[in-house]
Every structure is written in C-alpha cells, then in structure tokens.
Amino acid sequence: GNLGFETALHFNGNCSRKLVTVAMDTSEADFVQFTFLLSCARGSDLYETDRTHGVMIDYSRNGGITWNALSELYYDGANARFVNILLPMEARAVGTQFRFVQPEFGDGLEEQWAVDNLFIGGKQEETVTILYDNFSHFAFPSYPNMHPNMVCVVFRSGTILVLDMWQFYDNTFPSNFCGRNNVIKAGEFSGLPVSVGTKDFVAETGYILQYTIVVLCERTKKPHQPVHVQYSTDFGDSWHYVTPQCTPDDKDCFGKEISQPTVHFASPNWRRKTICVLMFVFRRPIRFRLYQYASDVVWALDRLYIGLACPEACSGHGDCVKDAGREPYCICDAGFTGPNCYLQQQHQTYLKDTFASASVTSRQWGILDNAESSGNCGHLIESNALTFDGVGPKQAETIDLDLRDARFVQYHAIIGSYGMKTCLPVQHRHDGVIL
Secondary structure, eight states: OOSSSSOOEEEOOSSOOEEEOOOEEOTTEEEEEEEEEEOOOOSSSOOOOOGGGOEEEEEESSTTSSOEEEEEEOOOOSSOEEEEEEOOGGGOSEEEEEEEEOSSOOSSGGGOEEEEEEEEEEOOSSOOOEEEEOOOOOOOTTOTTSOTTOOEEEEETTEEEEEOOEEEEETEEEEEETTEEEEEEEOOSTTSOEEEEEOOEEOOTTEEEEEEEEEBTSOOOSOOOOEEEEEESSTTSSOEESSOOBOTTOGGGTTSOOBOOSEEOOBSSOEEEEEEOOGGGTTSEEEEEEEESSOOSOEEEEEEEEEEOOGGGGGGSEEEEOOTTSOOEEEEOTTEETTTTEESSOOBSOOOOOOOSSSOOTTTEEEEESEEEEOTTOOSSSSOEEEEOSSSOOEEEEOOBOOTTOOOOOOOOOSSOSSOTTSOOOOSGGGOOOO
C-alpha cells in the first residue's frame, strides 16, 4: 500500500526480516522518524493480533555485538502511521547503528510490514539563520541525491552554504506551472498525500515566513482538498497552523485579532503570503510543511523565505531575499519601488463599484475568491450584486488605497436569502461576514 509516495521498503520474506543501518555519528541527533505499516492485508478481516509478531527498533554502539531496545511496534490499525522516537543520551554517540527486526512471523499478509520516509538526525552543528529557496534549477555534484530544484541556500554567520534543508517532498516535481518557470509542482498523482517540509532549524526574533502559492490555477466550485501550511516544534509529532483560525464566534478568540487559518484553496493566480513567526516558537527547533491530505487538484510552490523580515515586509508587494554580506532586501512587484516596495504613483483615493458589469474589474480589487457579479441572491439595489458562493474562503480584498481624507465605508449587504434555492438563509453566527 501507499505509506507516503511511490515505493516503500516492504518486508515479506520467509527467512528473516531485518534492516540494519551503517554506523553513524548520532552525537548531535535527536530522533529516529519514519512512516510505518504493519499488516499488508487489504479488503479482508485479517489483522495482526499477536504481539510476538511485532517489530523491534534497537540500537547498538559496539558494531552489533549487543543491541538495546528503543521501541516496539505492533498492530494498532490498518493505516500507516508516523513514528517519532526520541533518542536517549546513550544512543547519541559515534558509531551508533539502528536495527528494525521482526523476531517472529508467519506467512500471512497480516504479518508483513513496511517502512518509508526514514530520517535519523535532528540538530544542526551551527544555527541556521536564513532559509531561502527560489527553486531555480541548479546542479550540485556534491549532493547527487537531492531533489532537483529543491536545494536551499542557507546562511550561517554570513556564509552561504548549499544544503538540503528539505525533510521530504512527496508527490512533487520541478516543473513549470500557471505562467511561471522553475517552480515545485505538486499533486499530480491523484489520491496520494502531498508534503513539502523543511528540516528543523532555530527561528529568531523578527522572523517571517514568506512563500508564493497557487492551487489549480483556475476558479472552481467543486469540493477539493486544500493545502495546509503548518509548523511543528516537537519534531513532527503534532502540527499547528502557522496562523490559526480566530473569528468572533470562537470562544477562545475573544479580544484577539481576527485571522483565517493558513489554508489555501483554488485560485486563478499566484498568491504571496507573508506571516510573522509567532514569538513562542523562537529559539527552539521548528519545522514547516505544506500538506495536502489526498491530492485531487494540482498546485505549485515558488519563492520560499524564512528569516529576518525585510523593511516593512516589502509592504506586501515584493519578495524578501538575502545575499551574503548584506541585510535582507526586497525585490518589488511591477509598479512598486524603493526599499519598502511603495507604489510608484499616487494611490487611488476612493473606491466605488456597483457591480453592474458581468466582470468585476481587477483595477479595484486585489483578491476575489468565490465572488462574481450576479443576481443569484436577489437584487439588493438594482441589477447585479457581488455574490459569494463556492468552496473555500469567500472574500473580496481591495487594492491599496489612500484614505487619509476618507470618512466612511458604505455598502448594502444581505447574508443568505429566503425563497431562493441558490442562496440559503443564515443558520449560525459563524455564517457572518467580517469587514
């Protein structure tokens, strides 16, 4: 079966079932991590109930003369699971080996097992201060096993090092997508999970996470699996949204800033996301991932940056980059300039839109998600209105405006409707709209 992506190491022989690593220097390692599945029986009532048929994880510091137990794995469900084993101090040494072994087994499918995405490691010898990847195509002979286009430029104490800072990149390929070249395209194998995740590194005060993403590259009203952007501070045991959901109807969010979770649904164009890294994750190992549970739409990732913020985070109109010997700086979008990426010409001083036209102009709206000019919810004033429906967030975001002389925001709105099949009445507070 599918543990992660493509193939896994499958143990089904009749003689012995064992995997032993080479001797390693684990003096700076933290964990052994992998995806594990016991019982390859599918579509039947067969499952492994005998604990003696479990799999043992051991380590040795004397070339395999003696082995010390780390963990025991036995059947706890038909699905693959993530296993994270923290190394005891005794296992952190030069010359340590690890062994996966099934001491007893029969010849049934329910006693076969598989391992995928094995990673032994953890700490870096020196603190990684900047992680930046624009996925341009490079060739590094010293790193022959790296995923093409998945090589990060890492800065340590002002020195550029080329390292593979990506933990795993399942169901992803370097490609061109949605009008951009040299990006990471994900989700082409439908039904399989997609994961793009960094290794652990230490974040500092003033860090931001910035990336550019597009899902599907077109509008759709069909249900689909979104892309979740998450972080972990316990080596992948648990994951949390980089920005959690916080709305007025959430009892734990009273008095806090309103926010949407870092989840991306289908959009017709590329979206840049810039997020301030939360203070409570500073100075401790942290990893990030973009995850899709079961791919049913294609998406792509470009220009990932984790490090000290550029001036005013480029005002939302530029990419933050870092070169050796200089502070982080902005590469501004077309029409924006300066160290902070301000608009070159004067901002529009007001916005007025009756939505009478069938196509809502992008000259006034920066983002329109699940929004179109129509009469599906009735006529509020006259002709069409901006109507929101579909899967995922329903939102409209204006362009940047100069509102120093403005006095009000005025509009007509209705949430839900009665007597119309396409626009149902409101049922709960969380059906509300936030301005």
